[in-house]
Amino acid sequence: MTVSPPVVLFDVNETLSDMGPLVGAFEEAGMPAAGASLWFTEVLRDGFALTATGENPDFVVIARDALRRHLDMAPGARDDPGQADRVLEVFTHLELHPDVVPGVAALRRSAELVTLSNGSAAIAESLLARGGVRELFSQCLSVGEAPLWKPAREAYEYAAGQTGRRVDELMLVAVHPWDIHGAATAGLRTAWINRTGAAYPSYFQAPEIEAEHLVGLAEILEVSGG
Known part of the structure; x- marks a missing residue:
């Protein structure tokens, strides 16, 4: 049975923001x-x-x-x-994907929410504030304060340290397979958001969960954990 993680760690660019x-x-x-x-x-x-x-x-x-x-x-x-x-x-002034607001609201009921971006924390803060969900996130983290960018192991370990959790207590949520692979090899749990119906690359470590959107991820975790 899949147990809901204590911390859900979100990639920002494309995962939360609509690049359209x-x-x-x-x-x-x-x-x-x-x-x-x-x-x-x-x-x-x-x-x-x-x-x-x-x-x-x-x-x-x-x-x-x-x-x-x-x-x-x-x-x-x-x-x-x-x-x-x-x-x-x-x-730097994009909006959230339509599934983000209801998805993070549902996920917040059972987990602490944190972002980890290869961009700046300020851009993530602004994006979430425009979408009206900044208060649902405990922290907005950037690799600018970490030793290296994702998908280097040190970036995910930095996020674990900032939340005071072990790496296996964090679940990375991302649309990028390279990010999923990096987090998985660092010991994090992973959820791949596949909004486009793409095929996952066979050479990367597979995600624990695949969902079409964040609402679907919340439903999977709620059903599996409850």
């Missing part, structure tokens, strides 16, 4: 719509590369540099030095 508005921001800046997803993937890739060499980079520094390079390569982009910051402004 970035597509419009890219198009408005003269970049292709598909560039929004590519840009975010590149930010993560380069952050992981720096993490692999023992560095703990600033997410926004990487994001802004990558945006400027995307703008430089886009034939339709305007010659405007402030354009990258305007796109970043959209990224």
